[in-house]
Amino acid sequence: MFPRPVPQPYTLVLRNAAQVLTLAGGPTDRPLTGPDMASWRIIEQGYVACHGDRLAAVGPMHELDESLITPETTVLDASGQVLMPGLVECHTHLVFGGNRADEFQRKLQGESYLDILASGGGILSTVRKTRAASFDELLANALHHLDGFRRYGVTTLEAKTGYGLDADTELRLLQVAHEAGRRQLTQLVHTFLGAHVPGPEYKGRPADYLDLLAREVLPAVQGLAEFVDIFCEEGAFSVDDSRRYLQQARDMGFQLKIHAEQLHDLGGCHMAAELGATSVDHCDYLTPAGAAQVAAAGQGRTVAVLLPLVPLYLRQEKYAPGRQFIDAGLPVALSTDFNPGSCPSKNLWLAVSVACLKMGLTPLEALAAVTLNAAWALNRQQTIGSLEPGKRADVLVLSVPDYREIPYWLGENPVAQVVIGGQLV
Numbered sequence: 001m002f003p004r005p006v007p008q009p010y011t012l013v014l015r016n017a018a019q020v021l022t023l024a025g026g027p028t029d030r031p032l033t034g035p036d037m038a039s040w041r042i043i044e045q046g047y048v049a050c051h052g053d054r055l056a057a058v059g060p061m062h063e064l065d066e067s068l069i070t071p072e073t074t075v076l077d078a079s080g081q082v083l084m085p086g087l088v089e090c091h092t093h094l095v096f097g098g099n100r101a102d103e104f105q106r107k108l109q110g111e112s113y114l115d116i117l118a119s120g121g122g123i124l125s126t127v128r129k130t131r132a133a134s135f136d137e138l139l140a141n142a143l144h145h146l147d148g149f150r151r152y153g154v155t156t157l158e159a160k161t162g163y164g165l166d167a168d169t170e171l172r173l174l175q176v177a178h179e180a181g182r183r184q185l186t187q188l189v190h191t192f193l194g195a196h197v198p199g200p201e202y203k204g205r206p207a208d209y210l211d212l213l214a215r216e217v218l219p220a221v222q223g224l225a226e227f228v229d230i231f232c233e234e235g236a237f238s239v240d241d242s243r244r245y246l247q248q249a250r251d252m253g254f255q256l257k258i259h260a261e262q263l264h265d266l267g268g269c270h271m272a273a274e275l276g277a278t279s280v281d282h283c284d285y286l287t288p289a290g291a292a293q294v295a296a297a298g299q300g301r302t303v304a305v306l307l308p309l310v311p312l313y314l315r316q317e318k319y320a321p322g323r324q325f326i327d328a329g330l331p332v333a334l335s336t337d338f339n340p341g342s343c344p345s346k347n348l349w350l351a352v353s354v355a356c357l358k359m360g361l362t363p364l365e366a367l368a369a370v371t372l373n374a375a376w377a378l379n380r381q382q383t384i385g386s387l388e389p390g391k392r393a394d395v396l397v398l399s400v401p402d403y404r405e406i407p408y409w410l411g412e413n414p415v416a417q418v419v420i421g422g423q424l425v
Contacts, residue, residue, distance in 0.1 A: 009070045012050040012393070012422055014078050015061065018401040020046035021084035022058060023372045023386035030300045031331035031376040038364035040372075040386075042403070048083050050393040053421035058387045074424070080401050081416060084367070085387050086155025086394030087348050088374035091281050091305050091335035093193070094159035094180070095142045095173045098129030100340045113314055113342065114235050114263065123163070123197050126340050130163040135176060142180040145338070148346045150186055150425060153415040155394035156375070156384050157186055158335075160229060162193035166201070167217045170194045174224045185420040187392075189378045191257060192221045195230035195237060195245060206237050210245045218252055226379070227278065229257040232268030239267050246275050255379060261286040262310075269304070273297035279333070279377040281305040284316075288324035295330040303377040304330050306369070307337040308354040309345055323360025332361070333377045334369040349414065353407040363407050393422035 025041035026032050032040070047064045049057040057065070069075060103121055116122045130138070142159075149157055159177040164170040174190060181188035194213045202209035218228070228249035232242040236259075246256050255278050260268030262282035269280040273294045280286075280294060283304045294302060306320045325332050334351050337343040352366045361369065375385030383392050397417035400406060406414055418425045 007065070007068055008051050008056070010049040010056055010068045010073050011052055012074045012419065012424070013047060013064070013069055014076050014083055014395060014397060015047040015064065017046050017048070017078040017083040018080050019044060019082045019403060020048060020058060020387065021082060021367060021403055022388065023085055023368060024388045031303050031373045031381070032368050033300065033326055033329055033331040037326055037332070037368045037373070038362055040368065046083070048387055048395055050419070050422045053393055055387060055389050055391050055393050057389055076397065076417065078397050082398040082400055082403060083387070084396050084398065085371045085385055086396055086418070086420065087153045087370050088378065088380070088385055089149060089154045089157040089335055089348055090279070090333055090374040090377040091307060091337050092158055092160065093162055093337070093339035094145060094157065095138055095161065095176050096126050096130050096163040096340055097133035097138060097141070098126065098340070099344065100125055103341070107315065117197070117235055122341055124200055126163045127165050127200065130173070131166070131169050135172060138173070138176045139179055142176055143183060145346065146180060146184055146186055150184070150418060151415065152346055152348055152413055153396045153418055154348060155186060155418065155420045156189065156378065156380060158189045158191055158378055160191040160193040162196035165194065165196065165199035167220070170217060171220055174221055178224065185423060185425060187384070189227070189380065190225045191227040191229050192218070192225035193229040193231070197231060197236045207241050210237065210241055214245060214248045218249060218254070222252065226255055227257050228254040229259065231259040232266060233259065233262055234264055234266075239271055242268060243271050243275070246272060246277070250275060257281060265290070269294050270297055273302040277302050278379055279303045279305045282307055282310070283320045283325070284311060284318050286320065288321055288328055291325040291330040292328040295328060300329060300331065301376075302331070303333050303373055305333045305335050305377050306355065306359060307335055307343065307351070308359055309343045309351050310337050312354055313343050313345070319358040321360065322355060326361070326365060331373050331376065332365070332369050333373040334366060335374065347411060347413070349406065350411045353410050356407045363404055366407060367403060393419060395419040
C-alpha cells in the first residue's frame with residue numbers, strides 16, 4: 001500500500017463562522033435546479049481552511065485540525081459572520097468608453113430602450129465613445145470597475161466585448177480585458193459579443209455584418225475569447241441569422257451564449273439551447289412552457305442567466321418568471337448585466353434581493369444563482385462556485401450572522417473580507 005499523503009499546514013484559516021454556506025452536496029454533473037437549488041449544505045459554527053490558492057478543508061469547528069495551524073498560518077476569527085464562496089458575476093459588459101447619463105432623463109420621460117437605439121443612442125452612443133477612447137483610457141476604466149466589483153465580493157467575472165462593432169475595436173476590447181485580468185486578482189472569463197447590434201456602417205444589413213464577423217473577426221479572436229455571444233432581438237439579429245452565426249462559432253471551437261427573449265418572445269433561447277449553448281441570458285419574455293423546452297433541449301446543462309436589475313432600471317413591468325423556470329427544471333443564475341445603458345450597477349447583492357422580490361426566488365436559490373450556477377454559466381464549475389476542498393480559495397466573510405439577512409438588507413453590501421485565490425484582498 002502507498003502511504004497516505006501527509007496533510008500540509010494551512011496558510012489561511014477562517015474560523016468560528018456562524019454559518020458556512022458551502023453550496024456543496026448537490027449533483028455534480030449538472031447545474032442546480034428544482035429542489036437542489038435550495039438543499040445544499042450549510043454548516044453552523046464552521047471553518048474554512050486554505051493551502052496556497054486552494055481550499056484544503058471545510059467543516060464544523062469541532063473537526064478543525066489544530067495541528068495544521070502553524071505560526072505562519074493567517075487566522076481570521078469570523079464569529080457572528082457568514083462565510084460563502086466568492087460571487088461569480090456571469091454577465092457583464094466590462095470594457096467601454098464614457099457613459100450614458102445623458103440618456104437617463106430620456107428614459108424618465110418615457111422613451112423606450114428601442115426608441116433610443118433607433119435614434120442613434122443606446123448601444124451606438126457607447127460605440128462612438130468607445131471607438132474614440134485610447135487603450136489606456138479603456139484599461140483605466142476597466143480596472144476602476146473591477147475594483148468596484150471586488151468590493152462587492154466578486155471574485156470571478158465574465159467580460160464581454162460589444163461596444164466596438166468593428167474588427168479593430170472589438171479586438172482592442174478583448175486585449176484591454178486580458179490586460180485588466182493580469183493586473184488584479186479577480187479571474188476574468190472572456191466573451192466576444194461583436195454581434196451586439198449591426199455596426200453603424202452596416203445599418204439595415206445585419207446578415208452582411210455577421211458575415212464580416214464570421215469571416216474576419218472570429219478567426220482573429222480565437223485564443224482570446226472562450227465564448228461567442230449574440231443579441232437575438234428586434235432591432236438586432238433574427239433567430240435565423242443568429243443560428244447561422246452561432247453554428248459557425250461552434251464549428252470554430254467557441255462555446256456559445258445568447259442574449260434572447262429580453263424584449264420579445266422570438267425563440268432565441270430554445271434555438272441556442274439546441275446548439276448546446278452554455279447559457280441563455282435575459283429571458284424576461286421566456287414563458288414557463290418555453291423554459292421547459294429550453295431545459296429539455298439543453299439536457300439540463302444550459303443555464304438561464306436572469307438579470308433583474310435591467311427591467312428595474314428600464315422601468316419595465318416584465319421580469320423573468322424565475323420561480324417557474326426552476327420548477328420547470330431550467331437551471332437559473334443571476335447577474336447584474338453591468339453596462340452603461342441598461343444596468344450601470346455592480347451591486348450583485350441588489351440583484352439577489354430583486355430576484356427574490358420580483359422573480360420569485362428564495363434566498364437559498366438566489367445565493368446558488370450567484371455562485372455555483374453562475375460558475376456553470378461560465379463552464380468554471382470544476383474550480384469555483386462552492387466551498388469544497390480542491391477548488392480555488394475564493395471566500396467571502398459577510399457581516400451578517402444568517403444567510404436570510406443577505407437579501408433582506410436591500411442594496412447593502414455585506415462584504416467584510418474578500419479572499420481571492422487564498423489571498424486576503
